[in-house]
Amino acid sequence: MAEKITFNTGAKSYEIVDQDGNDLGVFRFVPTDAGILTRYKETAAFFASVGDKMKGEDLEDILPELEKEAGEKIDFLFGAPVSENFFKITHPFTILEDGQTFAEQIITVIGGIIEKELAEREKKQQERIDKYTAKYGGLFWKQDSPNL
Numbered sequence: 001m002a003e004k005i006t007f008n009t010g011a012k013s014y015e016i017v018d019q020d021g022n023d024l025g026v027f028r029f030v031p032t033d034a035g036i037l038t039r040y041k042e043t044a045a046f047f048a049s050v051g052d053k054m055k056g057e058d059l060e061d062i063l064p065e066l067e068k069e070a071g072e073k074i075d076f077l078f079g080a081p082v083s084e085n086f087f088k089i090t091h092p093f094t095i096l097e098d099g100q101t102f103a104e105q106i107i108t109v110i111g112g113i114i115e116k117e118l119a120e121r122e123k124k125q126q127e128r129i130d131k132y133t134a135k136y137g138g139l140f141w142k143q144d145s146p147n148l
Contacts (some may be wrong), residue, residue, distance in 0.1 A: 014113070016089075024089055029078050032116035038079070040114060041087075043077040044107050049094070056103075067092060070103050077110070 010032055016024040030036070048065060070092040071083035086092075093101035100108070 012117070018089075025085060027082070027085070029080070030081075031114050032121050033079070035079075036114060037118075039077045039079070040107075040111060043073045044111065046073045047101075047104055047107050050101075050103075063093065074103070074106065 010030045012027050012031060013028045015026055018024055034087035046069065050070075053066065054062060066088075071087060074086060074092075075081050083092075086106060086123050087102075090102050092101065094102045096102060096105060
């Protein structure tokens with residue numbers, strides 16, 4: 001039997017519930033993936049442009065293609081086929097009470113998670129660096145150094 005090796009991937013699990021607290025599932029991803037910011041910006045730009053794509057178009061004609069693109073963008077963002085799980089809840093372009101679409105809400109929530117997790121982990125990383133470089137009296141580069 002082969003030995004088992006376990007790696008910490010940085011993945012976190014998030015329970016998804018609706019506004020009434022009904023369990024909709026569990027979602028798992030790496031909020032500090034090195035490429036997620038670039039993918040997030042591209043995905044957010046797509047959803048920001050959807051309104052312009054719909055103007056002057058017959059919604060019934062354009063909606064299937066936009067739904068397909070929305071799924072592809074969500075999958076791209078997470079680097080995994082997750083859109084089906086999100087959009088089985090409701091259509092990506094369902095308009096919510098606050099005027100956002102369901103897909104926009106997903107992007108907004110995920111953006112907040114990414115921002116929070118990056119800030120926390122960068123702080124921990126800096127603390128770790130400081131721990132090992134403190135004994136050298138600042139001879140090494142520090143992230144906030146004015147000499148850069």
